[in-house]
Amino acid sequence: MSPRATRAVNLAHTLTKTARRLPESTALVSGPVRWSWRELDDAVGALAHLLHERGVRPGQCVLVHSTNHLEYVQTMFAVWRVGAVLAPTNVRVTPADVAGIARTCRPVALVCHRDFPEHASAVTAEIPLPAGILWIGADPTDEDGVAAAGSPIPYTDAPVRVGAPAWYFFTSGTSGAPKAAILTHDQMGFVLTNHLCDLMPALTERDVSLVVAPLSHGAGTHVLPQVAVGAATVLTRSGTLDGSEVWELVERERVSNMFTVPTILKLLAEHPDAGVRDHSSLRHVIYAGAPMYAADQQHARRVLGDVLVQYYGLGEVTGNITVLPPRLHDHPSPDGVEIGTCGYPRTGMQVSIQDETGHELPAGRQGEICVAGPAVFAGYLNNDAADAAAFRDGWFRTGDLGILDDHGFLYVTGRASDMYICGGSNIYPRDIEEKLLEHPDVSEAAVLGMPDPVWGEVGVAICVPVPGACLDPDELRRWLEPRLARYKLPRHFLLWDELPKSGYGKVVKRTIRSQLHARSWPPARPRAVS
Structure with a gap:
């Protein structure tokens, strides 16, 4: 049989389906602004039309540099709807860093928050942008503003094939040449499903999610399952983490889940308002991105109750390596291991502890954590040397060291480079x-x-x-x-x-x-x- 190009599901279709099913339900909240699913879908269609009119075509890259904003979510889905590739940056990096990222992914357009004109100038000084710049947070009368995308115009989700890039995920750190992990529509579709299965079982349109981390990375991925089921997403208004605002929103909006990193979770659990605001609506407080020390974990559990969900993973696997649900946070460590577990392998994923030669080690032996499964990325953008170093015999090499116990629970003992x-x-x-x-x-x-x-x-x-x-x-x-x-x-x-x-x-x-x-x-x- 000759090979065939199998069709994948465009990530934007998660919004298309939900807007049909729940048109008047709340989709996004930011301060006094509340968008319904119909309003979000209309806004995404209008922006997709504008991007197309400016010349953005399927497979081309759109660079995004912005703080969290309603228009950031709009931009994500508009880029996918037109069939282009999203390339979000860490908002805290320098203009020179963003210019370096642009050299790597070669965007045809930039969507930038109005507060970062220096970053936009650095990009345009480095590479041409044939589709120009659009500004997040601009006045609606600004013809180059995302808000000026225009009246609702139906725009059909662009067809995509298996292996089509959806997201260039820039790995942590910008020293030297940045690396872009290629995340595809079909891979991210698996990640979305797996998040619903392993991290937030029974998530429905009655749930509410709060965004407290940058949408450019894990928090952006976390939005996808919310959109898929129709759960509302709430954005904070503060430019920095404000514990008072977070706990007020949790109480007022009856927030049931949020994605954090250990440092954010530590700050929120230690904030005085955590002890006085009603957070009984919380069911899943997800933390990932770095190990959480036992003392901080135990304090957060005392304050919030058994709602913590840990997952371990890297950007190259979109977090999909292990999960530790609330009920298993007391899983005992084996003799000789003084750190807690980060959980068991995610559904559909496989974890292997290997020595320097790639041989699998038995339970209790420390080695490199390697992983296989549908969540593993397609490779690095235009970086064959990085690909060669990252893969061995089909396994993705995380660079982390760990141990599996007799029950298959993983313990991350350190970073090889540490x-x-x-x-x-x-x-x-x-x-x-x-x-x-x-x-x-x-x-x-x-x-x-x-x-x-x-x-x-x-x-x-x-x-x-x-x-x-x-x-x-x-x-x-x-x-x-x-x-x-x-x-x-x-x-x-x-x-x-x-x-x-x-x-x-x-x-x-x-x-x-x-x-x-x-x-x-x-x-x-x-x-x-x-």
């Missing part, structure tokens, strides 16, 4: 960080290896005190000594006011390393630990 070697011993920071966060006066902690003329590398622990606490590095060292094997004990303990984080809330260790070098590393040799 490991350092001190005096010939391999040291993985996560266990040390978990221990530090058990100290009542430590709010955040990061441990990394730094160069040392005697030991090769030594551990450096950077701790952020809880507000009002007075930490002493020597006391912290003495407190930690009986809780760790001696070879794991950091040689240096530093106190900082805050840890540098990415736009998605992850602690960025390469920035910490750069800051330590900028502060004339190494410091004076510390007193020997006897």
Whole structure:
């Protein structure tokens, strides 16, 4: 039989179906503005028509740089409806970073929030934009504004085939040449279904979702299952995370689910309003993107109840590696493993722990976490070298280290690149960080290896005190000594006011390393630990 081009379902069709079924129900909420599904669908059709009129064609890329906004959601579905590829950026990156991303994905159009003209100028200085720039948040009278897309014009979802790109997902970090993971319509259709199956079972049009993380990454993916079932999505109005606003919205809108990252969840659970606002409507508070330390996880559970849902994954697998539902957050760790599990493999996915040669390791043995299944991306955009490094014998190599227990639960023990070697011993920071966060006066902690003329590398622990606490590095060292094997004990303990984080809330260790070098590393040799 000759190969055939199998048709896939355009992601925009999730909106098309819901708008037919629930035209007058609430789709999006932002402050006093409430759009019905019919209004959102009409707005998407009008913008898709405008993009087409400007020359955007199926398979071409549209770059999006904006804070969360009603028109951001409109833009996502309009780009897909016309058959083009969405390429959203982290709103916190520099104009030069966005220009670098544009060099990689070669967009024909840019949709940019009006507050970021420097970013738009950097892109236009780098590459031509034949379809021009459209502005989010512009006055409706501005002919280049998304809001000026015009009266509702029916626009049929463009046909797409299996393997057609839908989303260029730029991986965390913008140092060096950025990498764009290609997410396809059919792959994202599986992710959407899997989110409904594993993360938010029984989600319906009666549910309400709150967006507290950037739509450019995980929170944007989280919108898709809401649209598919007809659940309303609420956007915050603050430019930064405002715990008071979040808890007021949870109470007022009867929010039932939200996607967060561990740092956001920690801040929300520690906010005073979490103890006074009614959050009994919450059923699924999903957190992902980085490990959540046990102390923070336990506090969030005490405050919010058994509503936490953890998933583990990377952008290249759109988060679809493991899931830990609320009822399993007390799953016991096996002997010798002092961290909690991130759950069991997602439906339809397979996890393998492999050694350096690609051989699968038995339960209890640490190795690289590798994954296979329909959620794995199609590869990197125009980057054969990155593809070759990321795949081995068909498995996607995450670069994370982990252990599977006898029941198939996964434990992420560290990032391979985080490991350092001190005096010939391999040291993985996560266990040390978990221990530090058990100290009542430590709010955040990061441990990394730094160069040392005697030991090769030594551990450096950077701790952020809880507000009002007075930490002493020597006391912290003495407190930690009986809780760790001696070879794991950091040689240096530093106190900082805050840890540098990415736009998605992850602690960025390469920035910490750069800051330590900028502060004339190494410091004076510390007193020997006897």
